[in-house]
Structures are given as C-alpha cells and as structure tokens.
Amino acid sequence: MRIFVLLFLVFRLHAQTAFIPVKGLEKITVASEEDYWLTELTPLTDLDEIVSFIHNDPFKNQFIGFIPAGNPLVKEISVNSFYGVRNHPVHKMMKFHRGIDLQGKTGEPIISTGEGVVIDCGFRADLGNFVKIKHKYGFESIYGHLNSIGVKKGQVITRSQKIGTLGATGQVTGPHLHYTLKKNEVYLDPFDFLFMNFERQL
Numbered sequence: 001m002r003i004f005v006l007l008f009l010v011f012r013l014h015a016q017t018a019f020i021p022v023k024g025l026e027k028i029t030v031a032s033e034e035d036y037w038l039t040e041l042t043p044l045t046d047l048d049e050i051v052s053f054i055h056n057d058p059f060k061n062q063f064i065g066f067i068p069a070g071n072p073l074v075k076e077i078s079v080n081s082f083y084g085v086r087n088h089p090v091h092k093m094m095k096f097h098r099g100i101d102l103q104g105k106t107g108e109p110i111i112s113t114g115e116g117v118v119i120d121c122g123f124r125a126d127l128g129n130f131v132k133i134k135h136k137y138g139f140e141s142i143y144g145h146l147n148s149i150g151v152k153k154g155q156v157i158t159r160s161q162k163i164g165t166l167g168a169t170g171q172v173t174g175p176h177l178h179y180t181l182k183k184n185e186v187y188l189d190p191f192d193f194l195f196m197n198f199e200r201q202l
Contacts, residue, residue: 035063037063037066037136037137038136038137040053041053041054041137042137042138042184043184044183045183045184045186047188047189047192050183050188051192051193054067054069054196055196060198061198064114064196064198065114065115065159066114066115066116066135066136066137067114067135067136067137067139067193068112068113068114068116068133068135068139068140068141068181068190068193069113069114069193069196069197069198070113070114070159070160070193070194070196070197071113071194071197072102072110072111072112072113072141072143072177072179073102073104073108073109073110073111073166073177074108074109074111075104075108077102077194077195078102078103078104079100079101079102079103079191080101080102080103080176081097081100081101082097082100082189082191083097083098083099083100083189083190083191084096084097084189085097098180098187099142099144099178099179099180099181099187099190100178100179100180100189100190100191100194101176101177101178101179102176102177102179103176104166104175104176104177105166105175106147106165106166106167106168106175107147107165107166107167108165108166109162109164109165109166110131110143110146110162110163110164110165110166110177111160111161111162111163112133112141112157112158112159112160112161112163113141113159113193114133114135114139114141114159115135115136115156115157115158115159116133116134116135116136116139116141116156116157117133117134117154117155117156117157118131118132118133118134118151118152118153118154118155118157118163119132119133119134119140119153120132120153121149121151121152121153122149123169123170124144124170125170125171126144126170126171127142127144127145127170127178128144128145128146128167128168128169128170128171128172129144129145129146129147129148129149129164129167129169129170130142130143130144130145130146130149130170131143131146131149131151131163131164133157133163137183138183138184139181139182139183140181140182140183141179141180141181141182142178142179142180142181142182143163143164143177143178143179144170144177144178144179144180145166145167145168145169145170145172145175145176145177145178146164146165146166146167146169146177147164147165147166147167147168147169147175148164148165148167149163149164150162150163150164150165151163151164181193
C-alpha cells in the first residue's frame with residue numbers, strides 16, 4: 001500500500017512539474033511576432049532604401065500584405081505614362097507626373113494593392129473619381145480616374161479587394177488608371193512596387 005501511495009505521489013509531482021510554464025517562453029513568442037517593420041521601415045523615405053529593405057528581408061511575406069505592393073489591375077501591367085516630368089496630354093505643357101498611368105478598358109476592376117483604410121474618396125477635377133487608402137508604415141495609395149467607386153471613407157480594405165472600376169473621369173484623354181504612392185507624405189515612383197508580388201512567386 002505504501003509503495004502504491006509513493007508511486008502515486010511521484011506521478012502527481014511529475015505531472016504538475018510537466019505543466020509548469022517555462023519562464024521567458026511568452027517573450028520569445030512575442031518577439032517572433034513583433035512587427036519590426038514599424039520601427040525599421042516606417043522612417044524610410046528614400047526609394048532605394050525602401051525597396052532594398054523589403055526585398056532583402058527574408059520574412060517579407062509576413063508583412064507584404066500591409067503595404068501597397070503588386071498590381072492594382074487584374075491583368076498584365078502595361079504602362080501608358082511613367083512617374084516623372086512629362087508633357088501633360090491635356091494641358092500640353094511640361095509637368096511632373098506624381099504617379100504612373102496603367103492602360104486598361106473602362107469597367108475593368110481596380111483592386112487595393114494592400115490592406116488599409118479608405119481615408120478619402122470622391123471626385124477631383126485632376127483625378128476624377130478617386131480612392132485614397134492609408135496603409136501601415138507610412139504608406140498611402142491613390143487610385144484615380146475611376147469609372148465607379150466601390151468603397152466608402154473609413155472602410156477597412158483587404159489586399160486584392162475590389163475598390164472600383166477603371167474609367168476616364170477627370171482631366172484625361174482616355175481610360176486608364178492613375179496610380180500614386182506616398183510614404184510619410186513623400187511621393188514615390190510606384191513602378192518597383194508593381195512587381196512586389198512575393199506571395200505568388202512561392
């Protein structure tokens with residue numbers, strides 16, 4: 001009987017110690033899930049530094065959905081007008097083009113390139129119907145000359161969610177998407193970001 005009781009006590013003690021939480025394990029778990037892009041990527045405004053940081057991070061697939069990366073059109077990329085100084089097709093004078101124009105047909109779907117919140121949408125003479133989305137790490141994406149807007153201000157948007165359709169509203173000569181990226185209120189050339197579709201490359 002004593003042997004049985006002794007064995008029971010030993011088993012009970014072993015069972016209790018087996019389920020004692022290991023100190024520091026919670027910290028390791030939190031550390032592995034910590035969003036270090038908030039402190040390392042957020043301050044960056046230089047395009048080369050931003051692109052290099054994203055491409056060289058081996059864990060980029062964990063964060064890429066929160067920034068405007070990839071193609072806002074559900075089709076092959078075809079550029080009508082690049083970022084930079086150009087002869088404006090409507091005003092017929094040299095102006096700085098703060099975005100990139102992507103070729104398409106009226107009614108084609110426009111999708112958000114990253115998760116975020118709609119901070120503005122509506123109509124402007126220069127942009128026509130537009131949607132502006134705020135993303136993490138200081139990024140903003142703007143989609144202009146839409147035929148229709150499918151979201152509302154304050155709406156939370158997921159990556160690849162349809163936000164409207166391509167059109168020719170505002171000061172344009174034909175249907176296309178005007179796509180603009182900003183980071184910390186600084187305009188960026190969106191071209192490199194159009195090909196940051198790492199998830200589909202796996």
